[in-house]
Amino acid sequence: MxxxxxxxxxxxxxxxxxxxxxxxxxxxxxxxxxxxxxxxxxxxxxxxxxxxxxxxxxxxxxxxxxxxxxxxxxxxxxxxxxxxxxxxxxxxxxxxxxxxxxxxxxxxxxxxxxxxxxxxxxxxxxxxxxxxxxxxxxxxxxxxxxxxxxxxxxxxxxxxxxxxxxxxxxxxxxxxxxxxxRNVSREALEFATCLNDVGVRKCQVMGHYAHIARCFLNVGFTKKDLYNKMGKERRSRCIDGDANTLLANLEDKVKLDPLFHYNYELNVSGQIIGRFGRFHLPLDYL
Known part of the structure; x- marks a missing residue:
């Protein structure tokens, strides 16, 4: 039967x-x-x-x-x-x-x-x-x-x-x-990023989407998808990378104080392997 x-x-x-x-x-x-x-x-x-x-x-x-x-x-x-x-x-x-x-x-x-x-x-x-x-x-x-x-x-x-x-x-x-x-739309990513920037945890962001969609089945993506997408978006914000961001910060200090001095050392691959900075360094040699 x-x-x-x-x-x-x-x-x-x-x-x-x-x-x-x-x-x-x-x-x-x-x-x-x-x-x-x-x-x-x-x-x-x-x-x-x-x-x-x-x-x-x-x-x-x-x-x-x-x-x-x-x-x-x-x-x-x-x-x-x-x-x-x-x-x-x-x-x-x-x-x-x-x-x-x-x-x-x-x-x-x-x-x-x-x-x-x-x-x-x-x-x-x-x-x-x-x-x-x-x-x-x-x-x-x-x-x-x-x-x-x-x-x-x-x-x-x-x-x-x-x-x-x-x-x-x-x-x-x-x-x-x-x-x-499974797809995290651009609108969903931007909204999740805004919530995360003001202190809302990622797991709470996913719960918010599930509340709007009535259940997790209707969200259209998983929590891991959202984590990966937000991580990729965060990394893309640093287009120049950490090294260039550091150099830009040092240049800003030079503009604020002409007596500020800095220097850095590169390896054969063109990567920064050391740097230093000091205020009023030229005055020490007058």
């Missing part, structure tokens, strides 16, 4: 909304019923499995037809649309091939599933692992999309689309936490 669990109305609406641009209707949609066995060693009817595989294959064929008919103004636009498609289907996207014409114009881009390829052999065959190996994420998945630039039409067109995956897909809403679907 099997127990069939159906998606609730809200989740079915979200799923249909994700696939609306790909022309899915009720007769062509994927079989989203998941069969849960209540008895061990129970035989599952092979006809149901064949029907699910047939529906999945038909869905991928329709997706391929839809993508092959698309045109994009830029490769970034192609990535954005494919990434939205990946979020609705349940996988993450990684940028792969990037080819440039000798005249400097990009002519080809390939975006692949994050599970594309395999882990390096030296990591798989390590005889004395120093720590517990991480879960395998490269499963030799072939799913990808290839876009090329048409110099005559001035558009990016889809040259190849592979929709079949070699791994289980992640269902909504869990798919929003996959790597390519």
């Amino acid at each position: 099997t127990n069939r669990i159906r998606l609730d109305d809200d989740e079915e609406f979200l799923r249909s909304l994700c696939f609306e641009s790909f022309g899915y209707d009720e007769s062509d949609s994927l079989d989203v019923e998941s069969t849960v066995s209540l008895m061990e060693n129970e035989n599952i009817d092979s006809s149901d499995s064949d029907a699910e595989e047939s529906d999945t294959y038909r869905a991928y064929i329709e997706d391929k037809t839809t993508f092959l008919s698309m045109q994009f103004k830029t490769s970034d636009e192609a990535y954005t649309i494919y990434n939205e498609y990946a979020k609705s289907v349940g996988f993450s996207v990684r940028k792969d091939v990037y080819r440039i014409h000798p005249n400097g114009v990009a002519i080809k881009r390939r975006f692949v599933c994050s599970s594309q390829g395999q882990r390096h052999a030296d990591k798989l065959q390590s005889m004395t692992p120093k720590r517990t190996p991480r879960q395998a994420t490269r499963l030799n998945c072939k799913a990808c999309i290839v876009v090329v630039f048409d110099s005559e039409a001035k558009f990016w067109t889809v040259k190849e689309f592979i929709g079949e995956h070699t791994h289980p897909l992640v269902r909504y809403p869990s798919s929003m936490f996959l790597r390519s679907h």
Whole structure:
């Protein structure tokens, strides 16, 4: 005996909304019923499995037809649309091939599933692992999309689309936490930086976003993503680096007091290895 669990109305609406641009209707949609066995060693009817595989294959064929008919103004636009498609289907996207014409114009881009390829052999065959190996994420998945630039039409067109995956897909809403679907917007970063500058801790900033979005699921990024983004923004503020900031500070002191004197020493790489400064130093030698 099997127990069939159906998606609730809200989740079915979200799923249909994700696939609306790909022309899915009720007769062509994927079989989203998941069969849960209540008895061990129970035989599952092979006809149901064949029907699910047939529906999945038909869905991928329709997706391929839809993508092959698309045109994009830029490769970034192609990535954005494919990434939205990946979020609705349940996988993450990684940028792969990037080819440039000798005249400097990009002519080809390939975006692949994050599970594309395999882990390096030296990591798989390590005889004395120093720590517990991480879960395998490269499963030799072939799913990808290839876009090329048409110099005559001035558009990016889809040259190849592979929709079949070699791994289980992640269902909504869990798919929003996959790597390519987590994004800290510029507005969210600026607001978080302002709060942090006035003394609000980063963990409290994340709690504030969760309060506004009603829950952490609706924020769109994790606490670690916010920490990394804020750290990167903080480092970018020191464009000249600490050494040049120090020299600029010493120059300001010279402008305030002409009797202030400083000097510094550089190594062969042009890095500061020593410096000193003193007020009224020239007067000591009069």
